[in-house]
Amino acid sequence: MPFFAIVDCNSFFVSCERILNPNLKGKPVIVLSNNDGMVVARSTEAKALGISWDAYHLIKDKIRYYDIQVFSSNYPLYSEISGRVMAVLREFSPRMEVYSCDEAFLDLTGIDNLDAYGHMIRDTVLQYCGIPVSIGIARTKTLAKLANRIAKKSPKVKTGVLNLVDSPYLDVALKRVEAKDVWGVGRRWAERLRGNSILTAYDLAQADSKWILKNFNIVLTRTALELQGKFCLPLQLVPPISKSIMHSMSFGKLIEDFESLRQVISTYAAESAAKMWREQLACWSVLVFLETNRFIQEPQYYPSITLQLPYPTDHTGEIIQTALSGLDNIYRDGYRYNKGGVMLSGLIPAEERQTSLLDPYDREKIASLMKALDQVNTTFGPGTLRYGSQGFRRMSWQMRQNHLSSQNNQGLMTEHQQMKRICELGQSTYLIRAL
DNA sequence: TCTGGGGTCCTAGGACCC
DNA sequence: TCTGGGGTCCTAGGACCC
Numbered sequence: 498m499p500f501f502a503i504v505d506c507n508s509f510f511v512s513c514e515r516i517l518n519p520n521l522k523g524k525p526v527i528v529l530s531n532n533d534g535m536v537v538a539r540s541t542e543a544k545a546l547g548i549s550w551d552a553y554h555l556i557k558d559k560i561r562y563y564d565i566q567v568f569s570s571n572y573p574l575y576s577e578i579s580g581r582v583m584a585v586l587r588e589f590s591p592r593m594e595v596y597s598c599d600e601a602f603l604d605l606t607g608i609d610n611l612d613a614y615g616h617m618i619r620d621t622v623l624q625y626c627g628i629p630v631s632i633g634i635a636r637t638k639t640l641a642k643l644a645n646r647i648a649k650k651s652p653k654v655k656t657g658v659l660n661l662v663d664s665p666y667l668d669v670a671l672k673r674v675e676a677k678d679v680w681g682v683g684r685r686w687a688e689r690l691r692g693n694s695i696l697t698a699y700d701l702a703q704a705d706s707k708w709i710l711k712n713f714n715i716v717l718t719r720t721a722l723e724l725q726g727k728f729c730l731p732l733q734l735v736p737p738i739s740k741s742i743m744h745s746m747s748f749g750k751l752i753e754d755f756e757s758l759r760q761v762i763s764t765y766a767a768e769s770a771a772k773m774w775r776e777q778l779a780c781w782s783v784l785v786f787l788e789t790n791r792f793i794q795e796p797q798y799y800p801s802i803t804l805q806l807p808y809p810t811d812h813t814g815e816i817i818q819t820a821l822s823g824l825d826n827i828y829r830d831g832y833r834y835n836k837g838g839v840m841l842s843g844l845i846p847a848e849e850r851q852t853s854l855l856d857p858y859d860r861e862k863i864a865s866l867m868k869a870l871d872q873v874n875t876t877f878g879p880g881t882l883r884y885g886s887q888g889f890r891r892m893s894w895q896m897r898q899n900h901l902s903s904q905n906n907q908g909l910m911t912e913h914q915q916m917k918r919i920c921e922l923g924q925s926t927y928l929i930r931a932l
Numbered sequence: 933t934c935t936g937g938g939g940t941c942c943t944a945g946g947a948c949c950c
Numbered sequence: 951t952c953t954g955g956g957g958t959c960c961t962a963g964g965a966c967c968c
Contacts, residue, residue: 530936537936554934570936597968684965714942716966750933792935804962805950838937897934 499606499728500662501640502634504586504618507649507657508919509599509628510538513578514902516569525565527914529553532747532897533569569898584625589618594732602638602906615658630863634660638722638730642680643670643698671699671724672825681720686713698724739776745838746767748894752829752834753792759821760888764880765839767887770813771874773841774867779809779850781843783816785823790835800827808856811847812863813870 506512510528515521525542529535536556539548546563548556553567572650577599587593592604615632622630635644640661647670648659661667675879677687679698693712695701702724710718719729744765752758762785774782786801802823810816820839850860873882880887 532934533933534935550936552935557934600968681966685965714965716942740940741938745937747936790935840938 498636498644499604500608500611500634500636501638501641501732502590502603502605502611502615502618502632503596503645504601504603504622504630504632505645505649506582507629507631508540508598509579510568510570510575511540511543512628513562513571516578518576518904520692521566525563526568527560527565528568528571529568529900532749533899534747539568540735567900569900569901571902574808574902578626578628580737582622582628585622585625586618589621592732592734594640594734595736602641604732605634611660612658613921615660616656618873619657634658634662634670636662636694636726637728638732639680639720640667640726643674643724646674646678665671667726671702672697674698676701679720679724681857686717689713703707713819738846739778739840740844742769742773742778742780742844743778743840744772744840745786745836745840746896747836748834750894752894753832755828757894758824758828758834758837759820760821761837761887761894762824762839763817763884763886765837766817767813767884769839769841770816772812772869773844774811774813774871777811777847778812778844779847780816780841781806781809782841783819783823784840784842785820785827785837786840787824787827787834788836789832798829798832802827805843809843809845809847809850810858811867811874812858813867814884815858816841817886821886 508526511521511526514526514528521540523542524540524821525537525546526540527543527548529667530537533553535553536548536551543565546559546565548559548565559565570605575598583593583595583598583601586601586603590603590605592600596602599729603618605611605614611634615634619630619632631645633641633648635641644659644661644928647724648766650653651659659670661670664670674697675687676690676695676697677681677684679701682690682701689712690701695704701721704721706718706721709721722729746765748761752761761769766783766785782803782805784801784803786799788799789795789797791797804819805825806815806819816839847864870882874880
């Protein structure tokens with residue numbers, strides 16, 4: 498019988514900002530989404546002040562009143578630190594699933610003293626990465642998530658580690674967690690479950706699985722079985738090949754003119770292509786979409802179109818051209834657009850492409866061009882080299898980031914200085930190796 | 933002024949073929 | 951011409967996750 502741990506970084510983005518600026522410890526801190534639109538991460542202190550998933554512009558008064566520290570999201574920083582945390586965790590179990598940037602499942606089967614091991618993991622990540630984590634350990638992934646939730650919330654679990662393997666408190670734990678807070682149960686299903694008097698994780702575990710299968714689906718059935726301690730969800734040890742790659746974002750302001758939209762869509766297409774290129778994939782189809790702003794009273798329009806390519810491609814220029822022809826197709830005058838995006842799908846490993854005599858492009862030349870492009874943009878910053886259709890000036894639709902950590906407290910901090918700051922924390926070989 | 937971005941899986945229903 | 955079953959493929963939409 499396997500044992501699983503889920504290791505989850507506490508308020509991850511906030512913890513990352515605290516590495517750059519230790520003075521933030523003990524203070525209420527929040528991190529905002531792209532465009533500084535909404536709150537996406539909150540320190541415990543901020544949560545205690547009642548800050549939740551609010552629109553930033555609606556809670557500005559509260560932020561001023563309580564002197565809450567505000568940061569725009571700094572994804573290069575978070576992704577760097579995430580990589581270091583994962584490297585440390587892998588030392589504790591090579592059988593690991595990186596579940597998100599701030600969470601990983603570890604297979605701890607065969608470990609004797611699970612409690613002690615959990616504490617060791619927690620202490621090591623804190624020491625070497627400066628990130629506090631919570632850990633739940635149990636016989637299934639779903640139960641481990643449940644244990645983790647209690648470890649995070651309950652004042653009784655002061656150590657941040659909860660082990661439910663063969664625990665006499667398992668039923669107590671299941672009864673304490675509401676069905677809506679079970680991993681895999683969202684708002685909609687929770688409502689339907691409540692209609693059938695299933696209120697807690699315990700109720701869900703007790704429910705008849707045939708009944709769940711008939712009235713819901715196989716996904717929820719597995720969740721219920723996992724709550725009974727029956728292993729259904731294996732670890733995903735090797736990240737599967739992406740099925741789709743998307744770049745989409747709200748614009749800095751509403752866009753009415755076609756030319757600006759062409760620039761946005763070109764830029765988003767180039768972004769998607771770059772992501773795809775880094776994963777060494779090629780795509781069969783390109784989807785383009787636009788959206789108006791649903792929060793304001795005016796004509797709404799949510800068009801999208803999917804374009805099939807004659808051959809799988811990873812050529813940015815070709816993807817931009819395709820996306821722009823899609824834009825031609827869906828664009829309508831008289832709307833104010835708020836958001837757009839480009840999604841690439843039908844992905845295959847780039848090397849598996851069949852070469853065709855009819856293919857008008859020289860794929861090898863394109864590959865070296867793309868490689869050079871990516872290297873320049875990695876070294877000198879994204880967007881240093883770009884296609885003409887992306888535009889050359891900073892445009893009003895570009896992302897708002899008024900609270901970047903690098904500009905907040907100690908003047909401008911370069912990426913190099915940020916990394917140096919991260920390293921000052923570490924006495925560890927992990928960090929040195931990571932550099 | 934201002935309301936995230938990026939994914940996955942499952943299912944129902946339509947189109948099409950034999 | 952009508953009727954029907956069975957199979958596959960695709961797409962859209964709904965649910966979930968972080």
